[in-house]
Amino acid sequence: MKALLFERKVAKFAAAAIAGRVVAGRGAKHGPLTLKDVDPPSLPAAGWQRLRPRLAGICGSDLATIDGRSSRYFEPIVSFPFTLGHEVVGDLDDGTRAVLVPVLHCATRGIDPPCVACRDGQINRCERIAFGHLEPGLQSGFCETTGGGWSLAMVAHESQLLRVPADMSDEQAVMVEPTACAVHAARTVPRDAGPLVIVGAGALGLLTLAALRAEGDERTIVMTAKHPDQRRWAKELGADRVVEPRELARAVRSETSSLVFGDHLTGGAPTVVDCVGSEDSLADSLRVVAPGGTVLVVGMPGHAPRPHVAVASRDGAAGVLRLHARRLRRRARSRAGRRPRAARQRPLPARPVHRGHRARGERRHPRCGARGVRPPQREATGRSLMAPAKADVTNEATTIERDEADQTSKADVTNEATTTEREAHR
Amino acid sequence: MTRSRAPRPGFVLDVDRNTPPILFHHGEGFRFERLPAGRTRVVYPADPLPGLADPAGAIRHALVNPLDCEPLPALLRPGMKLTIAFDDISLPLPPMRRPDVRQRIIEAVLDLAAEAGVDDVHIIAALALHRRMTEAELRHAVGDRVYDAFAPHGLLYNHDAEDPDGMVLLGTTRHGEEVQMNRRAAESDLLVYVNINLVAMDGGHKSTATGLSGYTALRHHHNVKTMQESRSFMDQHRSELHASNWRQGKVIRDAGIKIFQIETTLNNNTFGLDGPMAMLQKREWDWTPRDRAAFLAMQGGLKVMSSGARRRIFEQWKAPYELTSVQAGEVEAVHAVTTENVYRQQLVPVQGQTDILTMGLPYICPYNVNSIMNPILVACLGLGYFFNLYRGKPLVREGGVVIMTHPTPWEFHPVHHPSYIDFFEQVLADTTDPAEIEQRYEKRFAEDEWYRHLYRTSYAYHGVHPFYMWYWCAHALQHVGQVIVVGGDTRAVRRLGFRPASTMADALEMASDVVGRQPTITHLHNPPLLMADVS
Numbered sequence: 001m002k003a004l005l006f007e008r009k010v011a012k013f014a015a016a017a018i019a020g021r022v023v024a025g026r027g028a029k030h031g032p033l034t035l036k037d038v039d040p041p042s043l044p045a046a047g048w049q050r051l052r053p054r055l056a057g058i059c060g061s062d063l064a065t066i067d068g069r070s071s072r073y074f075e076p077i078v079s080f081p082f083t084l085g086h087e088v089v090g091d092l093d094d095g096t097r098a099v100l101v102p103v104l105h106c107a108t109r110g111i112d113p114p115c116v117a118c119r120d121g122q123i124n125r126c127e128r129i130a131f132g133h134l135e136p137g138l139q140s141g142f143c144e145t146t147g148g149g150w151s152l153a154m155v156a157h158e159s160q161l162l163r164v165p166a167d168m169s170d171e172q173a174v175m176v177e178p179t180a181c182a183v184h185a186a187r188t189v190p191r192d193a194g195p196l197v198i199v200g201a202g203a204l205g206l207l208t209l210a211a212l213r214a215e216g217d218e219r220t221i222v223m224t225a226k227h228p229d230q231r232r233w234a235k236e237l238g239a240d241r242v243v244e245p246r247e248l249a250r251a252v253r254s255e256t257s258s259l260v261f262g263d264h265l266t267g268g269a270p271t272v273v274d275c276v277g278s279e280d281s282l283a284d285s286l287r288v289v290a291p292g293g294t295v296l297v298v299g300m301p302g303h304a305p306r307p308h309v310a311v312a313s314r315d316g317a318a319g320v321l322r323l324h325a326r327r328l329r330r331r332a333r334s335r336a337g338r339r340p341r342a343a344r345q346r347p348l349p350a351r352p353v354h355r356g357h358r359a360r361g362e363r364r365h366p367r368c369g370a371r372g373v374r375p376p377q378r379e380a381t382g383r384s385l386m387a388p389a390k391a392d393v394t395n396e397a398t399t400i401e402r403d404e405a406d407q408t409s410k411a412d413v414t415n416e417a418t419t420t421e422r423e424a425h426r
Numbered sequence: 427m428t429r430s431r432a433p434r435p436g437f438v439l440d441v442d443r444n445t446p447p448i449l450f451h452h453g454e455g456f457r458f459e460r461l462p463a464g465r466t467r468v469v470y471p472a473d474p475l476p477g478l479a480d481p482a483g484a485i486r487h488a489l490v491n492p493l494d495c496e497p498l499p500a501l502l503r504p505g506m507k508l509t510i511a512f513d514d515i516s517l518p519l520p521p522m523r524r525p526d527v528r529q530r531i532i533e534a535v536l537d538l539a540a541e542a543g544v545d546d547v548h549i550i551a552a553l554a555l556h557r558r559m560t561e562a563e564l565r566h567a568v569g570d571r572v573y574d575a576f577a578p579h580g581l582l583y584n585h586d587a588e589d590p591d592g593m594v595l596l597g598t599t600r601h602g603e604e605v606q607m608n609r610r611a612a613e614s615d616l617l618v619y620v621n622i623n624l625v626a627m628d629g630g631h632k633s634t635a636t637g638l639s640g641y642t643a644l645r646h647h648h649n650v651k652t653m654q655e656s657r658s659f660m661d662q663h664r665s666e667l668h669a670s671n672w673r674q675g676k677v678i679r680d681a682g683i684k685i686f687q688i689e690t691t692l693n694n695n696t697f698g699l700d701g702p703m704a705m706l707q708k709r710e711w712d713w714t715p716r717d718r719a720a721f722l723a724m725q726g727g728l729k730v731m732s733s734g735a736r737r738r739i740f741e742q743w744k745a746p747y748e749l750t751s752v753q754a755g756e757v758e759a760v761h762a763v764t765t766e767n768v769y770r771q772q773l774v775p776v777q778g779q780t781d782i783l784t785m786g787l788p789y790i791c792p793y794n795v796n797s798i799m800n801p802i803l804v805a806c807l808g809l810g811y812f813f814n815l816y817r818g819k820p821l822v823r824e825g826g827v828v829i830m831t832h833p834t835p836w837e838f839h840p841v842h843h844p845s846y847i848d849f850f851e852q853v854l855a856d857t858t859d860p861a862e863i864e865q866r867y868e869k870r871f872a873e874d875e876w877y878r879h880l881y882r883t884s885y886a887y888h889g890v891h892p893f894y895m896w897y898w899c900a901h902a903l904q905h906v907g908q909v910i911v912v913g914g915d916t917r918a919v920r921r922l923g924f925r926p927a928s929t930m931a932d933a934l935e936m937a938s939d940v941v942g943r944q945p946t947i948t949h950l951h952n953p954p955l956l957m958a959d960v961s
Contacts, residue, residue, distance in 0.1 A: 241852060254848045259876050385536040385547060387574035 001040050003151030006065065007032045008080035017068025027067035033084070041147040041155045044133055045110055049092050051100065051156045055174040056149030057087030060202055060277075061300040062141075069278075074300070078142040079135035085149025086141030089164060089173035098161040099176045102139035104146070108157040109134050124184070175207075182207035185273060185298040186215045192270040192293075194219070195255045197248070199285050201225035201234045204299045205275035213238040222255055222269070224248050224284070245284060252288040267291075273298055433473035436774030436956050439709075441466035446710045448949055450786030450930075452913060453799065453833040454736035455728050456721075457786065459930040466947040467780075469821075470709055471956035474695035475771050477748020481527070484752050485534045488688065492755030493763065498535065498686060501616050502542035509614040510535055511585075511638055514553035515563050516792035517622040518692055523744040527690050529569035531620045531752070535688075536572065548610050549582040552619070552637030554644065555881070555888035556793070557842050558584040563796070587640030587888070588878045595642070596681040599673035603646035605681075608638040612683055621689045623764045625772070625815070626660045626957060629689050630761035631675025632668065639674075641872050641890060646670055650860045653900040658814035660957060662765065675757060688754040689764040692747040694771055694954035703743065707954060733835065740789045741796055772957040776821065779960065781945030782937050783822035784930075785812045787832040788953055793887065793895070798839040801918040802846050802854075802895050804832050809909065810898030812950060818960040821948055825907040827937040829930070834914030834922075841885050845877045849892035850921065858923035860900040868893050907940045 009032040016031025043050065062084050064070040086102035105123035106114035109132025117125035130136035137143020140156065147154035164173045185208050189196065196212070196219045198205050209223060223239040224247075225231045234242045243251045253260060258267035268290035274281050274297045285295045439445065447458035448468055461468075478484045489498040502508065512528045515521075532549065539547055549568065551559050564582065565573045576582035585608050586592050594612045596605045611617050611634070619637075623629040636644060646652075647670035653659065655666040662668040678685070697703035702724065705717035713721070728736050751767040753760045789799060791807040799807075808830040813820065822828060838847045853867050868890060871877065877889025902909075909924040910933045919926040927933035937945065950958070 243851070247851065250848065251852065253876060254852060254874070257870070257874050257876065259879060385540045385544075385575060386533060386571040 001038060001152040003036060003038045003083045003147065004085075005034055005036045005038060005081045005083055007034070013068055015068075016066065020067030020069055025063070025067060027069075031066055031068055033066045038083075038151075040153045041145065043155055044145055047158050048155050049158060049161065050153055051088065051090040051092060051098065051161070052153050053085065053088050053090040053149045053151065054097070055089050055170045056085040057174050057178065059087055059178065059299075060204065062086075064300075074138065074142075077130055077136055077138045079137050079144040082137070082142050082144050083148035083151045083154065084141050085151070085154075086139050087174055087177040088140075088149035088154070089170050089176075090149070090154075092161070097164040097170075097173070098156075099164055099173050100140060100149070100156055101160045101162060101180075102141055102177060103160075104129060104134060104137050104139055104143055104157075105159075106132070107159050108132075175203075178203055179207050179211070181298065182211040183215075185296060186211035186217065189217075189271050189273060189296055190294055191217075194270040194290065195240075195252070196221050197252060197269045197272040197285070197288055198223045198239070199245075199248070199272060199274045199281045200276035201227075201230035201242070202275065205273075206230070206233055206237055208273055208275055208298055209234060209237045209239055220255060222248070222251050245280075248284055249288055256290070263287075268293060270294070271296065275299060433475055436470055436472040436772075438774070438776055439468040439470060441468060448951070449706070449710055450784075450831045450949075451788040451953070452786060452831045453835075454733065454740050454789045455833070456725060457831055457913065457930075459784075459831075461784070461930075461947055461949060462934070465944060466949065468949045468951050469774055469776055469956060469958055470951045471694055471774065471954045472771060474693035474699070474707075474748070474954070475750050477693060477695075477750060478752075481530055481749045481752075482534070484749065485531055485688075488752045488754040489534060489538060492686070493753060493759040495686065495755035495759075498618075498754070499538050499542060501684070501686060502539055502544050504543035504545070506544055506546065506615040507613065508539055508544050508547045508616050508618065509550060509611045510547065510618045510620060511550045511552040511608075511611055511634070512567065512620040513622050513628070513633070513637065514551045514556055514584075515559050515567070515795045516553075516556060517628065518624045518745065518747055519790050519792060519795070520696070520740075520743050520745045521566060521795060522692070522747040524566065525569060526567050527622060527692070527747075527749055527752075528567050528620050529572065530749075531688055531690070532568050532572055535618055535620075547576070547581065548614075549576050550608060550611065550638070551584045552608075552633065553585050554637050554639060555587055555641065555891050555894075557881070557885045557887045560796075560885065585638055586882055588882050593640050593642075596683075597677045599670075599677055601646075601670070601673060603670060603674060604643050605635065605674045605677040606639050606643035607634070607678065607683070611638050612681070614683075616684050616686060618686045618688065621687065621764075623689050623691050623768055625811075625955065626662065626765055626768050627665075627667075627814075629687075629764055630662065630668065630671070631678070631757055632671040633687065633757075634678060634685060635671045635674035641888070643674060644894075645868075645872075645890075646674075648894045648897060650864050650897050650900045653860075653897050654904055656814075656901060658816055658820070658901065659898075660814050661817045672758075679757075685757055686754065687757045687760045688752065689760050690749055691751045691764060691767040691771065693750050694956075695747055696745050696954045698746045701746075709951075733833075733837075737789070737798065769957070772815075772955055773817070773959045774956050776948070776958045776960045779819055779823040780821055780826065780948035781823060781941040782827045782829060782934070782947045783813070784829045784947060784949045785831075785952065787812070787830050793891070794839070794842075797842045798835075798837050799832075800838045800843055800846055800850070801834050801836065801915075801922055802850060802892050804830075804834045804911075804914075805922050805924075806895040806898045808832070809902035810895065812952060813899075813902040813905075815950070815952065815956065816958045816960050820902075820905055821950065821958050821960055822906060824905055825940070827908045827910065827940050827945075828902065828906050829910045829912060829927075829933045829937065831912040831930070832914055834911055834918045836915050836918040836921075842887060843892070844880055844886050845871055845874070845889040846887070846892040846895075849896075853892075854896075854921050854923075858896075858903075860897055860903065863893065863896060908937065910936055 012032040016027030019030040020027030088100040092098055103124055105126035106118040106128050109128060111128050111132045115127040117127055129138050135144045140146045141148035182204060198209055201223055220240045222241045223234045224245045225234050225242050231242045241251055252269050253265050256267045258265040268288045270290050270293045272285040272289045272295045274285045274295055277297055277299050289295050441461050441463050443463045447460045450457040450459050510532055592609050593606055594609045596607055598604050619633045621629045621633050647667050652666045657664045659665045659667045697706040705713055705721050753763045785808060787807050791803050794803050853863055857863060872890035874889045880886035881888045910927050911919045911924050912927045912930055912933050914926055916926045925936060927936055
């Protein structure tokens with residue numbers, strides 16, 4: 001049978017990564033994804049069934065994989081070669097139409113007794129995803145044993161199959177898996193008071209937005225979207241404010257009335273839902289999340305910085321990773337400072353103080369250090385309150401220079417103190 | 427200045443087939459447009475009135491011979507607190523050549539104060555919620571001698587409307603309007619206010635009730651209702667903006683604050699009678715071959731420059747304005763004379779309204795001196811200022827069309843206009859209805875700590891300022907049926923709620939959907955400044 005097979009070919013993966021960076025999507029042509037004739041996967045054990053896909057979705061994680069952008073963090077939990085495709089609606093041998101729940105948990109792997117998570121019904125948090133009688137694989141579509149939806153046939157454990165109602169079209173059914181992911185995320189986000197930020201208006205971002213609104217979440221939602229259609233859909237689905245990614249920090253600052261230091265907010269949104277999972281989106285998320293807030297990474301990260309993923313608490317194959325911002329934000333801040341993209345981002349509003357002007361005395365207010373100072377006293381006869389003509393102002397100029405130096409050193413001390421206090425606060 | 431003839435009054439030209447193309451200002455550039463013959467008229471400003479031959483003498487005379495008030499020397503005594511407040515960077519436009527009239531007056535007042543033995547003097551830039559003036563701008567306004575004597579000692583500074591210790595609440599009007607004022611000014615024995623009355627909106631009680639005030643008081647007249655009930659805010663007798671300021675002025679007076687108001691008027695010599703921009707001061711048929719050559723050279727040069735370079739060149743221009751009158755004394759008595767002097771220069775009689783009003787918007791408005799004219803300011807200049815430059819009735823009939831020319835770039839000065847960016851990208855993206863904007867968004871922007879911080883310590887306009895710019899358009903938006911911008915950035919123009927057009931011909935075609943196929947057209951040939959007296 002025909003299948004789109006993804007093989008472990010390092011050179012081709014590198015070629016895909018390069019091509020994918022030149023033109024998005026070009027990696028598929030040069031990478032290790034090939035259309036091949038393969039044997040249909042055999043049924044691993046009792047309780048497994050053959051599923052012949054009608055439609056299979058193309059997930060963002062699939063695109064990242066074939067375009068060489070996927071994180072190597074996932075290598076230990078996939079098995080090569082694998083057939084992509086985990087958003088699937090298909091027919092079983094008995095003609096039943098079913099959708100796939102792709103997570104390969106203990107029951108599918110023949111592991112008994114199951115892990116603690118599976119025992120508690122939290123199969124999305126299964127601790128045995130690389131063990132049992134199946135090859136390693138986070139989920140169908142990344143596991144050699146099961147095959148995937150981008151083929152004419154795959155296998156699925158009966159616990160992975162949900163019967164599709166007759167009144168649901170294939171097009172609707174194939175969206176069940178990403179929608180379930182979004183609903184899971186919507187039910188996971190903390191119910192705090194502040195505005196909520198969704199980074200990314202791809203399918204998952206839009207579905208998460210829809211799920212949040214369907215769950216009755218009435219918070220102000222700020223969403224980033226790159227393309228006009230995405231902006232329109234986001235508005236239609238209930239986003240209060242849709243901005244381009246480079247405008248996110250400005251929008252969150254405005255929504256939260258936060259102050260700004262450097263390129264960073266003193267406050268931010270209590271919850272940020274990152275539906276992109278790239279290095280840039282994570283940096284953006286951490287830039288706008290409030291101290292002590294939560295960044296929820298929905299879906300599977302593409303080329304996310306490994307340390308961020310590694311320290312996150314994982315919420316299973318449904319793809320919810322939770323990052324707690326308190327400590328990570330500082331790390332992201334220093335990373336953002338080095339990243340060329342950060343430098344290209346539109347700057348936040350003006351720096352608070354222009355030392356040069358302040359130091360020259362023009363800003364100084366009578367109650368800010370100069371109270372009681374009077375102009376030089378003049379004689380009663382022919383006196384003037386104004387400075388002499390230009391040629392005579394050498395002493396004045398010297399005074400101003402000294403003032404300037406004093407002011408500058410004071411400003412430095414003040415800034416340092418403020419920074420230290422802020423760090424301590426964190 | 428030499429003149430070959432007496433200044434001509436402003437007049438209305440009926441366009442015929444022999445009329446040359448009409449000059450339209452277009453930001454940091456210009457357009458020539460041929461307007462339809464037989465149904466178009468062009469309102470030209472008067473020639474500049476002659477300046478006072480002895481400005482220093484006239485100022486001295488005004489100070490010692492005030493209106494309805496004791497002479498200034500009699501009000502000064504040793505040991506008193508004297509505060510001099512002056513109009514900020516938003517006046518005049520463009521900034522005038524040195525010496526600025528404020529410098530002349532402040533120096534004269536300080537001379538009298540010194541003679542009287544007054545030592546406790548503060549000088550305050552009365553900027554309300556405008557951005558702070560930089561050192562260079564302050565030096566330009568008050569002169570180096572005044573700056574060097576006062577600024578280093580903290581005695582010359584910008585008004586800070588968000589300083590909790592620096593503002594004082596004086597009371598409320600009978601309409602419930604709070605009156606707030608700079609504490610130093612309020613607690614002084616004498617407040618001398620130095621005004622430049624560039625247009626009829628300026629001056630009077632507005633100088634102190636607005637210039638030295640803050641958001642708490644300004645919100646009572648800087649709002650949609652006030653603007654929509656002013657016909658227009660350039661005509662103080664039919665302006666709710668002024669009525670409110672006058673009520674607040676009375677509270678200030680009743681609080682015992684002694685104000686010595688000094689008001690000045692300038693002629694409209696914006697571009698000079700000679701020099702590189704002199705042709706802009708003339709009517710098109712008066713252009714000499716030399717003017718044409720100079721204009722073509724300028725236009726050619728501007729075309730190859732970046733927008734930033736063009737902006738920097740225009741920012742260098744200082745207008746050779748001349749003082750046409752100075753009067754001092756009691757606020758209302760002074761302002762009555764001042765207003766007459768403004769009208770003497772700017773008022774042009776116009777018979778009847780028009781279907782389409784066209785206007786060429788220049789590179790500068792009160793809020794982008796040394797800055798960028800962002801789309802909100804473009805709207806404010808056209809629909810706020812130029813539209814309201816009328817007495818009697820608006821130049822354009824109700825339901826008519828306004829056509830403006832300006833590049834309207836989607837560009838903002840990040841230091842001066844931070845809240846404008848959010849206003850444009852968030853508020854106007856949501857709605858352009860001034861009343862809805864006021865109700866839903868104003869408070870949040872006005873009380874935003876970050877905007878307050880930038881206003882107080884950087885050079886940013888207050889967070890609420892873009893709202894006021896939009897409210898300034900409220901009367902026009904209510905009155906006209908359509909607004910078209912020729913040559914503007916399409917996205918920015920649409921964000922403003924206006925219609926973009928590539929050419930004037932396209933704009934007139936688009937306007938015909940609203941006003942029919944043979945509409946009457948009136949072009950406001952402004953600047954130099956004029957005010958239409960529509961009967």
